[in-house]
Amino acid sequence: MIITSINRAEAFRYLGIKGAPDNATLQLANECEKILLSEMTPKFCWTYADISENSDNAVKLSGYTLVLGGNDISTHLNGCLGVVLLAATLGNSVDMLLRKKQAQDMAKAVILDAMASAAIEQVCDEAEKEIAEKMENKHFTWRFSPGYGDFPIEVQNDFLKALNAQKVIGLCASPSGILTPTKSVTAVIGVHEKSVENKKLSCESCNMRERCNYRKTGGTCQ
């Protein structure tokens, strides 16, 4: 998988930039994009598992000890036969790059940080393309990550274990559930036999709703 450009619009949105960025910011962005593309080593891994039980607040998978907890993930997977477990990372080199730039030039560091956040979403998009190719004639929900709604962040370690993610892509979680390398994502994708209405996550179920900057100004993050 090769990513040749960073989704700048998304990165600028993370930085809170409204409208067209000024020239100085654009100039830094050009430089940062080049560095990030050369430093990052994106990787992802995924696996398919059948759902053995979907009760109100927990989804069980056959052959796995992993349990997906919470009402929101349960609703999200309603009607699904199985799930794809996905993990993706930009790699350890990006963490070193971010540390270095924070010591050297904070303006570049914040732009790089936002670009890396955009890049990891792009890696997940690439992963989804591969999943759709390998699993023909299946339909998929959007990506639901630990920490969304009431799907607890504490599941990270078990989630990574189910994918053997440390061995396969070098991804771990700290005891407090932080993914390391830090620019990484884990997500659950529901798998249907028939086409499904791809419901968006609503503000009502979002655990950021009280402090969301998008909502404060009347918008949403989607």
Add this chain to the structure above:
Amino acid sequence: MKKEKFYKLLSENEFVFLDGAMGTMLQAKGLETGGVPELLNLTKPEWLTEIHSAYVSAGSQLVYANTFGANRYKLAETGKSVAEIIPAAIANAKSAVGDKALVALDIGPIGQLLEPTGTLSFEEAYDIFREQVEAGKEADVVVFETMTDLYELKAAVLAAKENSDLPIICTMTFEQNMRTFTGCAISSMAITLEGLGVDAIGVNCSLGPRELEPVVAELSKWTTLPIVVKANAGLPDPVTNTYDITPEEFAESYVNLVKYGVKLVGGCCGTNPDFIRAVVNKLNGMKYTKPEVKLEAAVCTPAKTVEINQPRIIGERINPTGKKLFKEALKRGDIDYILNQAIQQIEAGADILDVNVGLPDIDEKEMMVKVVKAIQSVTDLPLQLDSTRPDVLEAALRIYNGKPIVNSVNGEEGSLKAILPLVKKYGAAVVGLTLDEGGIPKTADGRFAIAEKILDRAQKIGIPKRDVFIDCLTLTASAEQKAVMETINALHRVKTDLGLKTVLGVSNISFGLPNRELVNCNFLQMALTNGLDLPIINPNAALMTGAVRAYKLLTNIDENATEFIAAYAESSMTTSMSSTSTTPVQQKSGVTDLPTAIANGLKSEGAKITEELLKTHDTMDIVDNMLIPALDKAGAEFEQGKIFLPQLIMAANVAQAAFEVIKSHMSAGGETVSKGKVVLATVKGDIHDIGKNIVKVLLENYGFDVIDLGKDVPPETVVEAAVSHSVKLVGLSALMTTTLGAMEDTIKLLHENNVPCKIVVGGAVLTPEYAEKIGADYYAKDAKETVDIAKKIYS
């Protein structure tokens, strides 16, 4: 002795056959994915004896006990201890194999990343491995496998060496790009582990034996140790979880690996006894071939190996001697200042960095460890650890990631006895100074004799000749003009007669003379021509770095002038080779006032204008009437949504440059510009610190002294810093719902200790209501608001 048994196995067999996969075999027997395989040692011992026996029947001579993840971190949720699981696993293996095979204590990665990316410290990692090694003493060998982090592996090897007499096998997992996930190069793995004195090294997992061929080929160039290969059964399919090659194909690929000196062979994920049987049959009748390898001098970090096969620049700037600002930075623990010294030298062309933090008023050992860890978290240049104290050197050698240089040992008996064993134990290279109890010999002969003595003593305790670098010592030309050629002649003889690499601090030569750089530069050229390998210089001095580059060009080391052109093509040599700076000529922007420079993010203009202003204005006048109002304006525009975060920080960067000029002006006069001290920390368990760092930059540029405690900071450390610096404000950040608890604990502890300070908190998951609930005095929604709060408190 365990070692003898292992070496007998190696010497009596052309190849030593290991076993194949354990995890996939257990899954075939019914273990669920995500389940803890090590528990089966207690609950299903018969499964394990069956698997071990099947491997021995297939021809395995060394089997790995089912202990891969049996560490306290991974076992925590099971209710079983390391001391229960590991001896049971080894007993299962022993009972299955009898005396037909040896049994290895198998140890995999801990399961969380080490600092700096993760939160696990090197010392904690060591302790986790120590517990495993102590529980596994009944084994014949200890194997560390599937490692991707050389730092974690170093902790493991030290734990094994210091707590057992087991022979040590280390295998790491490399990807097709010839690196591990953490970026470790094959060369760095080989020279670090051979230095630490392990018994066999190699690769396992990730790829099939065919894809691993280039990895094994590269490894064979860098080691004299027996090589281990435990490949996967090809590559896995994500949908079916099956691997793609047959035992026959697997074995066929191993035949190709024999020529690289592969001695111990087995299988990893997806293999089973059929794969081992096929390899045994295939290699039957073949001869082990040890490749001819002559190892050359080299030092490394995980990501970078620097071979000393041409002149390499050692940057000398991380050293407080004679540097006021550096001393002040050390005293207030300003690690960022030191990191910037490191980054600057790297960008100027340094290959290795000398690190010296010796200062009478500070705890040198603690500071050395802190600085080495910090430098290694932002760069991958190898370091030269520089101290006069053996305890400081040992502490640094222990936590250094890779193979460093020790600076230094000398011909005195006390020094030889104290330093050389450390160099041997940690597998470093060492600088030997040609002086002894009688001081520095006046003649080249005298210095050569000491070099010979140091080499002899090093070799006697097992330090290879290639790791001894000799410094023939530069004396000041103004005081001892005759001695200059003695240094050069001694260097020449050490290089040609002893065949050792040479190192020399260059700048000292011109002390007390006018036009120092001219003298330095010529002396450097003389030394290079006479065989100097490692000039210790200020790489920021463009003429000095340029002299090394020109030497490499003229001696055809820099073929096709590639490096030379890369360094200078974009700048005009005639204008940029000013004597003191590598900074390219600034473009004229026409900006002459500080507020405009700040508003437009013009950093170097900001610094220049400040220097001019200092000639006519009082420092506080510049700070209060120009810098701060300009920052306030940027802050207000940020609040109004007219400018955004990157621009706000660019404005702060200009102010920072201006402040640096003011500070160096003031430190000469002994005044201070501080508006007050603030302690900042990202709380325990949290490693997202970019938000905290933005706050730091802004606070500093408003004239506050920030005591930055970093990330993952325990509550006690915050309390200690708040008390010892008597601050009025502590800022805490947390970005995860899971770390808000640690924030609350920190606030509680500050209150319990009656620390008379206000507390401001921030971070994405916080709300003003929650901040109040956990006892914070203020909630700040962004960096700008934190500055406003600090200004209010210190007004």
